[in-house]
Amino acid sequence: MARAKRATLKSIASDLGVTHTSVSNAYNNPAKVSKALRDRIIAHARSVNYEGPNPAARSLRTGRCGAIGVLFNDQLSYAFTDPHDIAFLRGISSVCEEEGANIVLIPLQNKRPEQRDQLAAIVDGFILNAPYRSHPTIRQALARGLPTVVVDFDAPELSSVLTNDRAAMQAVVAHLLALGHRHLAIVTFPREEGTGEIRSLEDDFSDESYVVHERMEGCRDAVDAAGVPRSAVLVCETTNCEDGGQRAAAWLLRCRPELTALVCFSDRLAYGALAGAASIGRQVPGTLSVTGFDGIDPPGGMSPGQRLTTVRQNACEKGRRAAEILLCPDKEGTTSIAIEAEFVVGDTSGAAPEAGKQ
Template sequence: MARAKRATLKSIASDLGVTHTSVSNAYNNPAKVSAALRDRILAHAAEVHYEGPNPAARSLRTGRCGAIGVLFNDQLSYAFTDAHDIAFLRGISSVCEEEGANIVLIPLKDKHPERLDNLTAIVDGYILNAPYKSHPTIRKALARGLPTVVVDFDAPQLPSVLTNDREMMRSVVSHLIDLGHRNIAIVTFPWSQDHGELFALDRDVSDENHVVHERVLGCRDAFDAAGVPAKGILVCETPNDEEGGARAVDRLLRRQHDLTAMVCFSDRLAYGVMARCDALGLSVPRRMSVTGYDGIDPPGRPREGLRLTTVRQNAFEKGRRAAEALLREPGKAGSPIRIAAEFVGGDSSAAAWELETE
């Protein structure tokens, strides 16, 4: 008994009396065929058990594989637990769905980096999400010469998506100063990978991490404008999660027990700071004012309770605009795409509490 021939793009085109290009477009460029014709092609393909063009063959033919690599600063699981990263990836995904592209997630932190070189993944380009400039994986990605868009990263030669971080931190600190706070500390994620220092704000901070650099400068701008010496303001580096925020409270209070406010560079840090302050009997905001940055509730966190004073940034839009720049205008550098954030007053900040003196 003769074996049935496997259906191909050409055989489907012949069966339907249409061009090979029309069948190809039904799969690869649906906007170039009418909805009725595409439905007709896909219906017939299903009847003859045709599952679509071979991805490997299409890659060899077009020089494109239909996937983009997204590099981010933490372990793979972090991308699915951090509210900002979840929204950011949804923004990227919304464009990838429209363009028929897939996503390869490439974490900069890996418990077993010797087992896998993530950059061997076949991708058409990269989105670098707030990476450390000198990280070996970042350098290797840039060295590949593929179309690349950077997010929260200072690289004038590449298309970029940036937020007004410096302006927003100036607003946050000015808000606390207007409430009478002077004994203020800053809680940040590390400016360089795996750092965890405690230092004064008057110290120069590298631009290794663009976000930390800009937010530190914004804080310094506000203190300078108010005449508050930067050398008296402590900055604590800690992992960007609730546990990191909690540990920062203990470290800071050991050095400065009369703090009345803590400025956090993420909402996750702020929630960890608030939880630890409550555990220590330092009620928020009466005894300790706390601010965050992101404006997104962490997954699983109940909405009742204090509304965090924070900066709301549109992580979804940042992801969407980055993916549009990569997939629709690859390699086109120019003025940065700026996504404006906004200061949001909440219940976690109040007038400064004065330490009782004996």
């Protein structure tokens, strides 16, 4: 049995006695044909089971895919479980919906890097929410020369959306120092390779991500101003989740019971640190102060009446502004937008306990 011929733009044009361009415009540029003609073309196309021009063929003709790539430094599942990332993607998607663009999520932590690289090849531009410029996929993305916006990423030659991490973290540590705390530890994200390393604030953080580097500098600004030795402030790396914060806090407080404050570089770490402190009987804020960064809602295990002392940043706004720069670019070229974060004093920070009363 002979197979029925598949309908095409040309066959529809022939059936209706119109030009191939008219049929193409009915789908791709409807303003260029009358409503009556477009309705006639679409109705006939449906009757012969024609669903529209082939997207792959259109991409080859125009050189555009109608999608933007969002690169982030975690596994794919993290983007759908982390409150900060969810809000960030919500901001991007709100603009994409308005502009008719799709999103391709490209996680850098992927067990099959060839899939990651394939995804990066089918987009018209990038939003880089991944901190490590040395990563092979980041280098490949930048080398393509496509429109690119970086978020919390140090790349002066590109458009960017940045948060005042340094000033915000300085405010956090200055707040603790003003409360009399002199035995502090920082709980931060792991470097690109490895986790769990213990360092001090006097170590070199120049090879860290932009976010970690800026926040460390803010911590240094505060302790330097107060005359506290950088070497006295411990820095503990752990995975950025509640479990990571809980493990880090429990370990730090057992090894250094004199600690009276934990400065966490995310709210998820801080909420975990609260659980870690509770597991060994440390009262917050009575014998221990804990601070975070992000301004996300607490998980179900935290007391609803206890508000975290933290830095509130607007992740949704960051995503929205990044997408606007990429999809609605100004004629002037490179754009840099600062999103101000707000330091908020909650219930998890208080005066340092007297010596020997911990």
